[in-house]
Amino acid sequence: MTYCLGMLLDAGLVLIADTRTNAGVDNFSCYKKLHCLAEGPDRQVFAASSGSLSVSQSVIALLEEGLPPEDKEEAPRRLAAVTSMFRAAQLVGEAVQIINRKVGAALEAIHINSSVSFLLGGRIGEESPRLFLIYAAGNFIECQPDSPFLQIGETKYGRPILDRSVDMEMPLPDAVKIAFLSFDSAMRSNLGVARPLDMVVMARDRSLPLLTRRIEPDDEYFNDMSLRWARMLHQATLTIPDPPFMVGYGGEEQQRGRGAA
């Protein structure tokens, strides 16, 4: 399993991926799933992957080597040369389709799910940061302000906090906090999602440096946040009044205790 989350806000782009892979519960490993695909003075392109590790690694490797040129005379097509994030998403989609043709059918034949998906985020040239979700067939969607985040992998456990809290106008530190809380939920409920987490934060403001960081299992900030969150959730449930139709079903002493406090 995997969980990857991208947020595209007024303040910039946040992209986070966990590192757990597993083939059954008896075969866990740690693999980096957040990759830098292109970096230069005019571009910073990152991708987070979910799905078959063999397929996603092949897609990344093919993108590094370059896709076959459309005209034999030309050079292989690379992300280092595309002129926009839209073109980058097209190239990644095409790489997915090429690898699907090479190994997809063979994997399906032995009933192994070969599908992969990618979150592709970054900036090329004068563009603002952009974020895309590339599906298993190589088609893709772009993140838009009405739904300023995209998820792949084990998306559901970590979604309620996003649905309730993500806001286009939030500062990047708040966005990262909420992203961490979303990962905290996913990791608690699914053993297939786990730290280390890899993250990249790209502020829209070009004067701020690109932030990349790995959050280890013993990360103090993350652990403190998780503890505080659990405590606050517990406190919040106590603060909500009991259902009025449940008077007499217990909890009254506790209620009185709270009233007296």
Place this chain on the structure above:
Amino acid sequence: MTYCLGMLLDAGLVLIADTRTNAGVDNFSCYKKLHCLAEGPDRQVFAASSGSLSVSQSVIALLEEGLPPEDKEEAPRRLAAVTSMFRAAQLVGEAVQIINRKVGAALEAIHINSSVSFLLGGRIGEESPRLFLIYAAGNFIECQPDSPFLQIGETKYGRPILDRSVDMEMPLPDAVKIAFLSFDSAMRSNLGVARPLDMVVMARDRSLPLLTRRIEPDDEYFNDMSLRWARMLHQATLTIPDPPFMVGYGGEEQQRGRGAA
């Protein structure tokens, strides 16, 4: 889609089901999925269903009519006559298998998922309340103190709050609150889960009456709880300190504002 949740705590049993069914997004309906299967001076047996509505309705109808007797001379086998909740779970499982044999293959042939699952809760004779999850094949598991809740249907969105908060020793009103918060999360993130919710609360203490209730879409308590919860989550995220490695990435003014408040 559907979401049903059962909790079996020291204080008693809580069973809640939503009422939304859909065949595609263009065909929504409201059907009761929490059924009273047996009620009498010595028994109260309830089931919540998830999956193919035609199959689950047939299972319930078959249980009402009674399953074929093992000996032709005998009366049909009914939940009104079984001697324990374990026997009740066996009978429901057998009903699932019978209906599967009648229509399962026909549905699979036209690529319609015919699987159903049930949460079966209640009490028979001198037993304490018990809770079972009956799978699509008719096999089942019983809820145990180490994991004092069971879910069927769209289980993931509403799970983090349960993993963090459900506690064997909590009073029934707190359990119902947490169950409602779990439904609130599922309903926000999946249109296939919606009010009205049907609920039944069976206190272990036999002096307390069985509580059954429908929570309508305009239920004041539920709406107030949902609002308070959203507000408290927002407040909680603000209270958690910003990640130390994100100093300079915005949000400082907000931080100062909080400090001054």
